Amino acid sequence: MRFLVCLKQVPDSTVRVRVGADGTAISTEGITWSISPYDEYAIELALGRKDADPATVVSVVTVGPARARDALRQALAMGCDDATLVNAPEDLSGLDVARALAAVVSELRPDVVLCGKQASDDDQGLVGPALAEILGWPHVGMVTRLSPAADGIDLWREVEGGHEVWKATPPVVGLVHKSEKEPRYPSLPGIMKAKKKEIPEKTIASLGVTPTAQRVEVLSMVPPPQRGGGKIWKLDGDAKGVAEQVARALHEEAKVI
Amino acid sequence: MKILVFVERKDGTPRRVSLEIAAKAASFGETDVVGVMGDRYSPIAWASAVAERARSTGAQLVLMGATLNGRDLAARTAAKLGWAYAADCTDLTPKDGAAEATRPMYAGKVRATVRVPLPAVISVRAGAWTLPAGATAVGVSEIAPGAADPRLSFDRFEATASGGKRVSLAEARAIVSAGRGLKGPENWKLVEDLADVLGAATGASRAVTDAGWRPNEEQVGQTGKTVTPDLYVALGISGAIQHLAGMTSSKVIVAVNKDPDADIFKIADYGVVGDLFEFVPAFTDAVKKVKGSG
Ligand SMILES: Cc1cc2nc3c(=O)[nH]c(=O)nc-3n(C[C@H](O)[C@H](O)[C@H](O)COP(=O)(O)OP(=O)(O)OC[C@H]3O[C@@H](n4cnc5c(N)ncnc54)[C@H](O)[C@@H]3O)c2cc1C
Numbered sequence: 347m348r349f350l351v352c353l354k355q356v357p358d359s360t361v362r363v364r365v366g367a368d369g370t371a372i373s374t375e376g377i378t379w380s381i382s383p384y385d386e387y388a389i390e391l392a393l394g395r396k397d398a399d400p401a402t403v404v405s406v407v408t409v410g411p412a413r414a415r416d417a418l419r420q421a422l423a424m425g426c427d428d429a430t431l432v433n434a435p436e437d438l439s440g441l442d443v444a445r446a447l448a449a450v451v452s453e454l455r456p457d458v459v460l461c462g463k464q465a466s467d468d469d470q471g472l473v474g475p476a477l478a479e480i481l482g483w484p485h486v487g488m489v490t491r492l493s494p495a496a497d498g499i500d501l502w503r504e505v506e507g508g509h510e511v512w513k514a515t516p517p518v519v520g521l522v523h524k525s526e527k528e529p530r531y532p533s534l535p536g537i538m539k540a541k542k543k544e545i546p547e548k549t550i551a552s553l554g555v556t557p558t559a560q561r562v563e564v565l566s567m568v569p570p571p572q573r574g575g576g577k578i579w580k581l582d583g584d585a586k587g588v589a590e591q592v593a594r595a596l597h598e599e600a601k602v603i
Numbered sequence: 604m605k606i607l608v609f610v611e612r613k614d615g616t617p618r619r620v621s622l623e624i625a626a627k628a629a630s631f632g633e634t635d636v637v638g639v640m641g642d643r644y645s646p647i648a649w650a651s652a653v654a655e656r657a658r659s660t661g662a663q664l665v666l667m668g669a670t671l672n673g674r675d676l677a678a679r680t681a682a683k684l685g686w687a688y689a690a691d692c693t694d695l696t697p698k699d700g701a702a703e704a705t706r707p708m709y710a711g712k713v714r715a716t717v718r719v720p721l722p723a724v725i726s727v728r729a730g731a732w733t734l735p736a737g738a739t740a741v742g743v744s745e746i747a748p749g750a751a752d753p754r755l756s757f758d759r760f761e762a763t764a765s766g767g768k769r770v771s772l773a774e775a776r777a778i779v780s781a782g783r784g785l786k787g788p789e790n791w792k793l794v795e796d797l798a799d800v801l802g803a804a805t806g807a808s809r810a811v812t813d814a815g816w817r818p819n820e821e822q823v824g825q826t827g828k829t830v831t832p833d834l835y836v837a838l839g840i841s842g843a844i845q846h847l848a849g850m851t852s853s854k855v856i857v858a859v860n861k862d863p864d865a866d867i868f869k870i871a872d873y874g875v876v877g878d879l880f881e882f883v884p885a886f887t888d889a890v891k892k893v894k895g896s897g
């Protein structure tokens with residue numbers, strides 16, 4: 347089976363995001379970039395299938411600026427087979443990103459396309475469903491597990507209280523929420539191999555995509571309201587006394603119980 | 604302006620967030636409140652039904668709750684219509700042919716005000732709008748789902764052993780969450796007992812879900828759920844940036860941690876430095892008393 351994982355490079359989850367000087371974007375100065383967490387889970391799920399069946403091919407693709415090449419390199423080092431960089435401006439709309447990805451899908455012809463459930467920069471969760479819609483494929487959201495089935499693949503979808511199991515006869519798009527195992531770290535041989543691999547570069551124009559979709563424009567960006575300066579108690583052996591004071595504060599002052 | 608409001612139902616009852624949206628949307632213009640017939644959400648079938656309804660009625664704005672299914676449906680519907688799209692908005696106002704909305708970005712680490720050109724499909728977070736007193740029901744027009752894709756079929760539901768009994772995290776007004784400080788799954792009863800007296804949902808840090816003490820769906824944070832309850836109680840949670848991303852917008856935060864320097868105290872409104880095993884049982888009793896006294 348052939349997998350294609352669509353990944354986006356985003357600020358690492360440990361980055362303390364700051365709003366930039368113009369107040370409509372974050373400051374990218376000196377920040378560490380990583381593969382978006384859900385996309386990492388998607389890679390892990392696909393590589394898990396490859397562990398079980400070595401005939402599996404796992405490709406990765408990203409649409410983005412030149413720095414995104416590092417994210418592809420990382421995916422190759424984790425064990426993915428090949429990578430494609432589609433050079434595009436960073437502010438391409440989600441729908442146009444999906445169009446570019448659809449063009450890559452028609453070239454690579456994967457059976458299963460995996461996306462993250464949302465990229466942890468715009469937090470939209472649009473590109474996966476939009477890609478499926480453009481391709482005319484079904485999609486399954488909140489995927490946490492893939493298992494092989496007689497004539498296709500089972501996708502496990504996390505819902506309230508459990509999982510739905512959906513049977514797919516490929517092609518299908520999965521939007522990944524989690525992997526059973528933690529995403530693997532690149533191995534040393536993996537890193538060496540990845541260094542030698544060529545990463546072909548395309549442009550959105552070469553894929554026949556001209557940006558058309560209406561963009562959601564950011565008017566302003568602010569950090570969440572500062573919190574803190576809260577009331578702190580030390581237990582000091584008087585759990586009962588402190589507990590009563592906290593309960594009373596929640597009732598009388600905060601009025602939440 | 605015409606607004607299509609999609610109502611999500613659980614066991615036949617509209618979700619609170621859908622009622623919140625239906626009530627608020629009426630102040631923007633003429634609303635068409637619809638529900639799709641059938642119990643099992645199916646992206647293609649439901650998105651074609653909603654998109655078709657929006658097209659045929661001339662709606663400019665499609666709104667739905669930013670629930671698991673709502674977000675999925677909104678995205679596919681937006682793509683089907685080729686309309687603009689914004690997810691998980693915490694407020695919005697129609698303005699000059701667009702919707703001006705606020706929404707979290709960067710995993711909740713910043714809040715953005717965005718201009719979404721109309722027509723658009725937008726999902727709105729639970730609790731973004733207060734439900735007016737008495738607005739506990741809404742008239743819903745039933746629409747039929749479109750054709751499903753034969754290449755994908757629902758096979759079965761596998762219940763999580765410990766999940767599903769409580770109010771859902773996303774809609775809970777109170778949440779009791781625990782982290783690695785709880786030491787092991789055998790101590791979960793402490794969390795449940797407190798949650799019971801508070802009428803709260805239970806949540807967990809990723810340390811807890813990764814260790815398999817609790818199901819994934821209870822994870823709060825950047826790669827788990829984003830929650831905004833009135834009360835969030837964090838027990839034995841250190842306050843890693845990825846956990847904070849999912850809960851800093853809670854109205855009131857209570858933290859219990861034996862480490863006075865734990866980051867969680869930096870965002871807590873009420874903090875208790877000490878052993879959670881001593882504090883929690885006493886707190887459960889104290890809450891019971893306070894609630895009993897009205
Ligand atoms: C890409 C990425 C995404 C992530 N997403 C998430 C996410 O969505 N949600 C999330 O939670 N984490 C997430 N994490 C993990 C996060 O970085 C932390 O590792 C995790 O939140 C730690 O969980 P914890 O606070 O339970 O454990 P710890 O950090 O180990 O903290 C345990 C706390 O318990 C306290 N304690 C111990 N014993 C007691 C006692 N008897 N009484 C009182 N207090 C006690 C300790 O002082 C300590 O502060 C993510 C990490 C990455 C890299």
Ligand SMILES: Nc1ncnc2c1ncn2[C@@H]1O[C@H](COP(=O)(O)O)[C@@H](O)[C@H]1O
Nearest residue numbers: 352353409461462464465470471472473
């Ligand atoms: N520029 C991109 N290049 C490749 N994949 C992307 C890109 N943007 C988004 N995706 C994929 O779509 C998912 C959802 O992204 P988003 O709609 O931006 O939240 C991500 O987790 C990726 O899998």
